[in-house]
Amino acid sequence: MDNLIWIFVSALLINNFTLSYFLGLCPFLGVSGKLETAFRLGLANIFVMLITAACAYILNTWVLVYAPYLRLISFIIVIASSVQFVEMAMKKLSPDLFRALGIFLPLITTNCAILGLALFSTNKGYGFIEGMVYALGAGGGVTLALVLLAGVREETKILDIPNVIRGTAINLIIAGIISMAFMGFAGLFST
Amino acid sequence: MQLHHSLTGLLKLELMGIKSSRELEDGSSNQILMNQKQNNIAPQIIEEKEPSSFKLIFALGIAGLISGIILVGTYIYTDPLIKANKEAAMQRAIFKVLPECTSYTALKLEDGKLIEKVADTDKKKETDKEELLIYAGYNANKQLIGFAIPGSEPGFQDIIGAIFGYDGTGKVIIGFEVLESKETPGLGDKIFKDADFKTNFTSLVVEPEIIAVKKGQKQNPNEVETITGATISSKAIVRLLNKTMAIWQTTINEYIKQNNITVINKHEQARK
Amino acid sequence: MSKPENSNQNAHEFLKGLWDENPVFVAVLGMCPALAVTNTAINSLAMGLATTFVLVCSSILVSLLKSVIPKQVRITAYIIIIATFVTVVDFLLAAFTPAVHKELGAFIALIVVNCLILGRQEAFASKNTVGLSILDALGMSAGFTFAMLCIGIPREILGSGSLFDVLLFGDGFEPWVVMILPPGGFFMLGFLLLGFNWYSQKKKERELMKKN
Numbered sequence: 001m002d003n004l005i006w007i008f009v010s011a012l013l014i015n016n017f018t019l020s021y022f023l024g025l026c027p028f029l030g031v032s033g034k035l036e037t038a039f040r041l042g043l044a045n046i047f048v049m050l051i052t053a054a055c056a057y058i059l060n061t062w063v064l065v066y067a068p069y070l071r072l073i074s075f076i077i078v079i080a081s082s083v084q085f086v087e088m089a090m091k092k093l094s095p096d097l098f099r100a101l102g103i104f105l106p107l108i109t110t111n112c113a114i115l116g117l118a119l120f121s122t123n124k125g126y127g128f129i130e131g132m133v134y135a136l137g138a139g140g141g142v143t144l145a146l147v148l149l150a151g152v153r154e155e156t157k158i159l160d161i162p163n164v165i166r167g168t169a170i171n172l173i174i175a176g177i178i179s180m181a182f183m184g185f186a187g188l189f190s191t
Numbered sequence: 192m193q194l195h196h197s198l199t200g201l202l203k204l205e206l207m208g209i210k211s212s213r214e215l216e217d218g219s220s221n222q223i224l225m226n227q228k229q230n231n232i233a234p235q236i237i238e239e240k241e242p243s244s245f246k247l248i249f250a251l252g253i254a255g256l257i258s259g260i261i262l263v264g265t266y267i268y269t270d271p272l273i274k275a276n277k278e279a280a281m282q283r284a285i286f287k288v289l290p291e292c293t294s295y296t297a298l299k300l301e302d303g304k305l306i307e308k309v310a311d312t313d314k315k316k317e318t319d320k321e322e323l324l325i326y327a328g329y330n331a332n333k334q335l336i337g338f339a340i341p342g343s344e345p346g347f348q349d350i351i352g353a354i355f356g357y358d359g360t361g362k363v364i365i366g367f368e369v370l371e372s373k374e375t376p377g378l379g380d381k382i383f384k385d386a387d388f389k390t391n392f393t394s395l396v397v398e399p400e401i402i403a404v405k406k407g408q409k410q411n412p413n414e415v416e417t418i419t420g421a422t423i424s425s426k427a428i429v430r431l432l433n434k435t436m437a438i439w440q441t442t443i444n445e446y447i448k449q450n451n452i453t454v455i456n457k458h459e460q461a462r463k
Numbered sequence: 464m465s466k467p468e469n470s471n472q473n474a475h476e477f478l479k480g481l482w483d484e485n486p487v488f489v490a491v492l493g494m495c496p497a498l499a500v501t502n503t504a505i506n507s508l509a510m511g512l513a514t515t516f517v518l519v520c521s522s523i524l525v526s527l528l529k530s531v532i533p534k535q536v537r538i539t540a541y542i543i544i545i546a547t548f549v550t551v552v553d554f555l556l557a558a559f560t561p562a563v564h565k566e567l568g569a570f571i572a573l574i575v576v577n578c579l580i581l582g583r584q585e586a587f588a589s590k591n592t593v594g595l596s597i598l599d600a601l602g603m604s605a606g607f608t609f610a611m612l613c614i615g616i617p618r619e620i621l622g623s624g625s626l627f628d629v630l631l632f633g634d635g636f637e638p639w640v641v642m643i644l645p646p647g648g649f650f651m652l653g654f655l656l657l658g659f660n661w662y663s664q665k666k667k668e669r670e671l672m673k674k675n
Contacts (some may be wrong), residue, residue, distance in 0.1 A: 029491070071572075111576060134296070174654075176646040176649030183646070186348050245536055251536050375640065375644070
């Protein structure tokens, strides 16, 4: 149990996917203009990551043992197809959920955070439950980063910022400051 | 960046053979179209004559065939080299933590006993990761001189992986090496860069347990002087050693007793 | 740096990636997974070269196969091709330079989702001859490697007081540790983009002045 808590908190705060591994930067910088959008994108991310963790575990345990060179190709293709499949099922079974998350799914199906999750959790040799907890933590971490950046960005819209730094440059610098704040979480489990 | 989004979106649609463009909120679809124009990508809206699914499968089959040939070729060529690299890295670490060691065998735990691990014969090498292994080291005269034991523990930033040499009968740690760490550069990374810290592990008694003390306050042989500015990382190493020893100590003792091996042990002789 | 209008098309295809269409500074493409390994100059260079290998090889294959691959499945085919070469470079690095492979870790595999590579296949290699595609790929990856080094070199100098592992300063230098930590990556790219924007703005102003 201690181990699971460590995995979760480590992925959520200490080794945050976006703020310390630079994964999922595309949506982080591209979509995080509005708080509401950022939050829903984050939820969609958690959702896809859970599917990814399950796929990665199944592939790693039963397929890649015999063909390690297919790792990358199979991860990408299986994740993309499963997300598509789940999306169709969701559309049919829970239209409300689909309206909330559905539009984001194509954007994140094969982004770096998703593939990164599959690679990291198999590299670390996580089992099924550990993998799911890791996915939950990583997805939560991405959501947290997206929401925090969106919050600050909403403020910057009305601030007097020189034109030359507007856009990606100022967003990256804000991200750097948030990332610096997150460094304070290191050592959380070592006392 | 939007380009990537649109491409992955397209990928997904293509996987299912759907060609329609989806309406996105927040004007994302407009952005995508704009980006497509900027990057000279023809928008995918115009309906064309659909090629037969045979042709689609055939094309993907060719791509798959080519990639398969390239992949398997590279794999067959590089796999022995990669395995040799891993083996060499492990060997270097073992030789470092067990001075005078010239050869070693891997031991695995089965039914609470240590038995020699037979070399990999089947392809299931991925499962090795979950298997706990320690290494028995021998000197030039083929006499057992100690055990190299890997362990891991959460440090300041992420899991620290390390290997240490344990002399078996003298209950003394005789060497220590960090294998994997993401500790803060300049602070926590002193656990493997600071030469003073390493001298803690040249003859460290493991019983009753290893204790972390401040720098310059070491009085007993079971104490480790922590690094100033890297206390948390140093304490993580101490925890790592204690936890790993708790796992292995009794089985190692039994292994020595059962097989009636004498461990050549300078430290024990020195203490007497 | 480049005057494409004065040189022939070949030189243009190569040079545009370095500056005028630099994938990182102009389009901020392909930074997601790569930024994580820009903490030292040597890692940045290794990442740049690995990306170069993948981009050039996949461009060759894609431009060779462009007439065989139907439009409907092209992205899937491109991804299979790119993932193949990423796996190849991953194996090669592990076999011949294990130290570099250990440093870069899973980030080599993440080259596959580098938007830059898929973007070039879609925008260029699938429409042009093999020769032009190679030039385009070389130029783009040179631009990418250049940008990686622009981030990696200052980060290493400031963060550890060294360059390519050679110590530059005496003991008096206190390294800015934050530069080799993740925030340093965000700051460095942010400041570089700021500089690039500033430069382009000045250039535009100068051109306007000339016209008037």
